[in-house]
Amino acid sequence: MSAKKYVAETIGTFWLTFAGCGSAVIAAGFPQVGIGLLGVALAFGLTVVTMAYAVGHISGGHFNPAVTIGLAAGGRFPASQIPGYIVAQLVGAIAAAGLLYLIAKGAPGFDLAGGFASNGYAEHSPGKYSLLSAFLMEFTMTAVFLFVIFGATSKQGPVGFAPLAIGLALVLIHLVSIPVTNTSVNPARSTGPALFVGGWAISQLWLFWVAPILGGIFGGVLYRWLNDEG
Template sequence: MMKQYGAEFFGTFWLVFGGCGSAVIAAAFPNVGIGLLGVSLAFGLTVVTMAYAIGHISGCHLNPAVSIGLWAGGRFPAKELLPYIIAQVFGGIAAGGVLYLIASGAPGFDVANGFASNGYGDHSPGSYSLQSALIAEVVLTAFFLVIILGATDKRAPAGFAPIAIGLALTLIHLISIPVTNTSVNPARSTGVAIYVGDWAVAQLWAFWVAPIVGAVLGAGIYRFIGGERK
C-alpha cells in the first residue's frame, strides 16, 4: 500500500507544482506569458501525464474530492480514504514549498500577491462573491466526477480516460480561473494557501467543502445515469 500512497504523494506534487507553478512563474511573464489558457492547459497536462504514469499504481486520484467521489460512487474502499487524502495533501504542500523556493528567487516576489491561492470576494481574480465561488466549485467538481466515473467505466473505450479527464480539468480552469482561481481540489488549494497564510488560510474552508460536496453530488449523478440496465 505504501507504493500507492507514494504514487499519490508524487502525483499530487506534480499537479500542484506544474499547475500552480505555471500560474506563479509563467502566466504573466513579460511579453511571452502563457496567460489563462496556458495555466489551464498546464493543469490538464499534469493529470494526463500522471494518469499514464501512476494510474496503474494508485488510480491517480491526486485530489481528496476525487477520492471521496470515487468512494461515493462505489469505486473506492472507505478504509483507503484517509491515507490517500493525507498523501495528497502532503504532496501538495511539498510542491508548494519547492515552488516557493524557486519563485522567491525572482526580484520583487511577494507571496502576499496570492501565490496562485484560491479565493473569493476581494481575493477572487474577478472579485466574485462567496456564493458564486461555492456554486462554481460545486458544479464544476460534480461534472469532473461524472467525467472521471464515465471515462473509467469498464464499458468506456479503454486507454482514453487520462485524455478525457485531463481535458476536463483544462476546461474547468478555462471556466473558473476568473471566479476562484480554480480549486476543485482541496490538496491543490492547501498546498499553496499555507505559504500565503492570512486570508488564503481563512478562506481555505470553502475549497474543501465545495469540492467535496460537488464530488459526492457528481458520484450520485453518475450512479443515476450510468448504472447498468438490469
C-alpha cells in the first residue's frame, strides 16, 4: 500500500501542476476567449477537488510538500513518510511541467521568458510586489489553507465534502494572491515550471519553499492547539 500512496501523490501533483499551470500558460490570455485570473483560480481549485476524490482515499491527497509537512506538524501524518511524499510530489510536478512545455512550445511565439507560470517577487511578481509582500502572502495563504484542510477533514466535518472545501479554499487563495506571487502555496508546483524557466525563477524559488512550509507548519500547529488534537 505504501508504494501506491506515493504513486497516487505523483499522479495528483502531476494533475495539479499540469492543469493549473496549463490554464495559466495556455488558456489565461488566449485571444478573445481567455479565461483570465478567475479561470486560473478555478482551474487550480478544480485540480484539487477532482484528484482528492480520485486518489485521496489512497494517499490522503496532499499533492503539496507544505501540506504534507503541515499535516505532520499538526499530528495528522507520520513524519517518517514526509521524504517519500515530497519526492513523489516533485516527480509529478516536474513531469507535468515537462509535458506542458512540450505542448506549449508548439504555439507560434511561445517564449519561456513569459514566465511559464513561475512564481516570483519584485520585478517577477505580476504586480511587482516586494519580497516581504510575497513572503507574507505565501505564509498567510498556506497557513489558512492548512487550517481549512484540518477542519474539513476532521471527524466533526461533513462526510464526503472535504475535497470541495479544500478546493474552494485554493480558488480563493489564488483570487487574492495571483497578483502578488502568481500563487504558489505549494513548493512542488513552483519547482516544476522554475526548472524549465531557469535563471531568475531558480534564484527566487527558495521563497516558495520557505514561506509555504513555514505557513503550513503554523496552520497545522494552530489548528491542533485550537481543536486540542493530539
